[in-house]
Amino acid sequence: MNEQSTTLPYTESKIHPGRWTAVGCLIIFYAISMVDRFILSAVAQPVTQSLELSNTQMGLLLGAGFAVLYSIAGIPVAYLIDKGNRTRVILAGVLLWSLMTAASAFTVDFTTLIICRAGVAIGEAVLTPAAMSLIGDMFQRKERALPTSFYMATGNIMATGAFIIGGAVYQFAGGQQLIPGMEPWRFTLLAVSLPGLLMMVVFALTVREPARVETPSSTTGAGIDALLPFLVGNKAMFIPFFIATGLISSLTLGVISWAPTLLIRLHDLSAAQASFVFGSVGLPTSVLGTLCLPWLASRLQKAGRADGIALILMVAVAIPVPAIIAGLLVGDYWLLVAAFAVCMMFLPSISVMTCLGMQMISPSRLRARTVAVNLLVINLFGYTVGPFLSGVLADRVFSGPTAIASALATMAAIIGPGALLGFLFARRPFGQMMSAQKD
Structure with missing residues (x-):
């Protein structure tokens, strides 16, 4: 070239203090995001019956309706990540997808549910580009493969683990008395939205934005x-x-x-x-x-x-x-x-x-x-x-x-x-x- x-x-690049703590937080965020992403699949049948959705509508909610927006939103979101404070952008993304997952518990039809799923997609589009950028500036090039592998392996694990967690929460929701009268699938969506909000506090208190690997003149790019x-x-x-x-x-x-x-x-x-x-x-x-x-x-x-x-x-x-x-x-x-x-x-x-x-x-x-x-x-x-x-x-x-x-x-x-x-x-x-x- x-x-x-x-x-x-x-x-x-310089070694960033607390870098493995940051990686641990990013891994937990990724695990939470996978649960919030796939939780609708885990409760698809009761949601379909409750909201009287067609198979086509549910297929759109589970597949292209999420993936296309998630993919397209990643480009403008990544511009904000490259330009601004990445830790704050991550916190904003986690807040958005967690609140939209919680809001999904109160949807009444296909339109309101797909709007909530759009919010989840946009919020989650923040995480991986920001994580790759942070790891790139926290670790020297020769050291990046290991934390990157740990982070990305979380996606493979949670693609299966999300269904296990979702099934367990749904089973608990069937007998819970915390919110009497709430349908189990609604309680499940509300419950899985909480870990992201709690983890935001830990991340905000423990992770600091690293210096970018650049010279002052490079900011023009x-x-x-x-x-x-x-x-x-x-x-x-x-x-x-x-x-x-x-x-x-x-x-x-x-x-x-x-x-x-x-x-x-x-x-x-x-x-x-x-x-x-x-x-x-x-x-x-x-x-x-x-x-x-x-x-x-x-x-x-x-x-x-x-x-x-x-x-x-x-x-x-x-x-x-x-x-x-x-x-x-x-x-x-x-x-x-x-x-x-x-x-x-x-x-x-x-x-x-x-x-x-x-x-x-x-x-x-x-x-x-x-x-x-x-x-x-x-x-x-x-x-x-x-x-x-x-x-x-x-x-x-x-x-x-x-x-x-x-x-x-x-x-x-x-x-x-x-x-x-x-x-x-x-x-x-x-x-x-x-x-x-x-x-």
Whole structure:
């Protein structure tokens, strides 16, 4: 990369006191946000009956209605993060999503509920870009992989854990006497909104805004128009990188969305058995991958491979794609279970690695925005393309109980090589951007 392509120079970072306390708070916030994000899924049936919602309306509330706004809101929100005090922006975001989760308990129809869900989406859009920016300025580059991995692993854990917590709260709500007459689902939404409000107090008292890693002259690059020149000036990296990220994200969400259904249709498991099997192999392997792959990338960087993250991303595509194709097409139960384990080891970790990559190559005043763009690509492709495209292929191209399996295998056969080529083309310019910075 030509160092003149951006006016934002890189300088040596300093060790921030209390940095691990800050990471701990961010991890707890992320866990709370995942509960508030998925709690509606946990109580979807009673909400649907109480508010007389259609399946389409509930599908919108659970899927694209949240993901699209969450993704789009991340860009303007990230500008505020890059420009202002990040700890205050985080507190504002937590306050917004917690209050909107609480307000959801008092909704009376689809319109009021989707407005509340919009507030939750906007509030949660703050957290990850701000967390990546804070970690980037609290830790030196060689140390960032571990706290970033811990933070991102929380998402993988709580994607399952949120349903466990939500179910437990809902069960308690059925017999609670604190608010007599309140429907259990309403009490559940109200109850899960409280931890975020309480954690705000701890965060405000213990975490201080770190100094940004920059020179005084670099603040001129913090304007709203600074992101596009940075992306365009490094388009040889960003274009193939984001294409690859979007492609593999659609396959990841496609596999995760249909995995229990595949076990039911292909191997006659019950719904409970299918959920247990997928969860029991998916949760530990996804956490393992989220922690190990960034560590491997860090080891490569310390060994002198500036393109270590890009290399690990290529591995994270090359291994699970043939595994899931074989598991879907061969028809053996244990091969399919093993394929799910391999997929969950690598595919969810790609979102961690790409966010870590954005954190590594971006100047402090642009870090939140590049992470937000990356999340935009992941969420829009993942939530809108993956499950939808596989469903369309299953309905219109294939037929029978193996239709979903054939659709996902076809997607994997096309997406896998495309994503691998994208990361391959991005590898060299990514390494050049890494080598050019000094923090």
